[in-house]
Amino acid sequence: MSPGDHRLVMFGAPGSGKGTQAALLAETLRVPAISTGEMLRAAVAAGTDLGHRVQAIMAAGALVDDGTMADVVRDRLAADDARRGFILDGYPRTIVQAEALERLLEERGQRLQAVLHVRVPEEELVRRALARQRADDIEEIIRERLRVYREQTRPLAAWYRDRDLLVAVDGHQSIEEVAAALAAIVLEVG
């Protein structure tokens, strides 16, 4: 597999394992895995202005506004390590964000290679979420995250399918099996 020059989005529900897979694939491809959730959590932990603005929104399981997210992603993609590619994890989460990403890449003379959809049945998502409940997560928040995903984020699958960018893998397998399936796809899409 050739290093660099991979521009990918890891797409999936909360609990789909997309974060784990983004990190594994990033190592294989030698491009950064960019998790917007992790970036926001770091901002909250560091007590930055951004952190203060998003803390309550995140705690409620809601989405941070699209304008803020566009700024966060623009800055991150401008960093040196993202010059030769990236795997986005947790962005885009709305159609508006997908349009913003398309414009941002266009300005850079780039486009996405593929959107990798890690698919897991809803009942398995709920089971996983309840099993690995974080200390600060209550069931209500978990359900809210899944609801937001269903209503705002899942429609992106069809949006990317229309653009011939969506590739699905079965996420209801072992971590290694999912990783192997994703690596095979990336080989195919170049």
Ligand code: ADP
């Ligand atoms: P998960 O726990 O579902 O993997 P993430 O770690 O990706 O979620 O994100 C945690 C939280 O950060 C989200 O619930 C949301 O409040 C916020 N967030 C992350 N990425 C985005 C985004 N692209 N748009 C809006 N909000 C986001």
